[in-house]
Amino acid sequence: MLKQELARCLRQAVVEAQQKGALALAALPEMLIEHPQNPEHGDFSSGLPLKLARAMRMPPIAIAEKISEYIVPPPQIDRLWVAPPGFINFTLREDWLRTQVEPILANGESYGNIDLGKGKRVQVEFVSVNPTGPLHVGHGRGAVLGSTLANVLTASGYAVEKEYYINDMGNQIDNFGRSLYARYQQCLDKEAAMPPDGYYGNYMIDLAKEIVQEQGDRFLSLAESEAASQLAKIGVAKILQGIKEDLELLNVNFDTWFSERSLYQGGQYNKAMELLQSRGYIAKKENATWFESSSLGEDKDNVLVRSDGSPTYFASDIAYHYNKFVERKFDLVIDIWGADHQGHVPRMKAMLKALGQDPEQLKVILCQLVTLRRGQEIVKVSKRSGDIITLREVIDEVGPDACRFLFLARSADSQMDFDLEMAKRQSADNPVYYVQYAHARIASIIRLAEQRKIDYSQGDVSLLTTEPELTLIRRLILLPEIIERVALTLEPHHLPYYSQDLATIFHSFYKQCRVVSNDEALTKARLKLVRATQIVLAKILRLMGMTAPEKM
């Protein structure tokens, strides 16, 4: 990328100036090249001289001048100059800029892809909600975040696998089974008490009714624990099916649905525990089995097997990550969890050390909780207590594209209020539609060109000389940088901002530059530019998992 090339030129210039004695010797910091926000400061700039001033004991402006004497700029650069208090600014050659429309057209939907990952295998595990009830809005946020990240990493040259971890055993499932059994009996006019901490949502009653309808009363003849366990299995399958459908509506899908239970049948649990044992991290205390994480710098140990013999969630997760790293050998694993799992992160890192893995291979993204509201009224989203607004209802009300855009537009670190009223009210006049409108508008222009049988394949991009045209091109060629940045920081919220910015620049261009006109040559050139814009808009929308409509 040009940015990196400029950084190299800059470094080389400093080194050469130092060798020739023009600049004092000093350790060089990272060469930082940025896009100044004020266009008068050029396309790129560096504040390097400001950073060197102290070590070189020289005024930054003088350093800047010295460095600029030694810079051999790449051919894409038109000119460079020094600006107080010590910046070096660069502008791109306009004739080079114009030619950049061609590679976009040539690459089509693969334009913007980069080779950052070099084929490394990365797993993104996300959503992974307990299959004990329908998804709510908070889950939607993680789903959108994860699927978008997977899209961007794929575009960045990683071999990506998307996975959903199904917690299909343990306390929650037992509880779910007992709750379902109670509802089932009630459905058949039997007296039955719900567990005090059971799942009280109305969907449990519907679920029970459905099972009665399909399978009759045959579970009544079974022992209570057997009935609960069989019903749990059936209920989990049904809930999971619903979750899958909801996610598909949001354009979220997975390569693998991984069962927790399978870790016990497949031997991963035993192998992982033996490995920890042999490495000396296991202890027995008070009838329970502990992971001695405190020996790895953790503030406390953690229970793996309870005194009643049942493994904890943490034990399963150890087996699961043993499977991810040791058996499936992923180079990188990204887990996306809700902020309420933050306490889990340090012990997972400790566990990886104990397994002999590099903890850096695991990236945990905690996304902050979503509070759902309708205007002033806060809607509670507790699954067990019952009254929840499901993700499904939100998608139905707001629409999948708008949902995705709204979720994506905030960084994972910040809590968000998802106001249903606002989301719906905005839907008429909303950044989501603003971006999609730009795409549709272009589609309409292209349709017009087709109607008039204009073949612009030989259009001459050197005719693109006005300021709105060049500004548009400058934005288009930012795409690879945006993709790289998201892949590096794992922060997809830059995508909606870029898309909106690009749409703004396009709409402004559109107002100022007539595309299909009497000037045949200019028409063809501009059709190329407009088509390139459409390609970039479609790409960014696709990365965000949204549709790029031809009409709206």
Add this chain to the structure above:
RNA sequence: GCGCCUGUAGCUCAGCUGGAUAGAGCGCAGCCCUGCGGAGGCUGAGGUCGCGGGUUCAAAUCCCGCCAGGCGUGCCA
């Protein structure tokens, strides 16, 4: 108590490893259709960047201390 996240325009939020005049959307006040989609364009008002110190040529950004909100701190997940 301790740990993590957050606090930027009326509202919802950006602000890239400290950099040149702190940005966007919505809302508000105006203006622009004798040409390709007005779901559009243009202009304006609106800010003690939670508060107080510190580091630096330079702090919304880094450090320390407060204040406020969220989450965590289980033989729950």
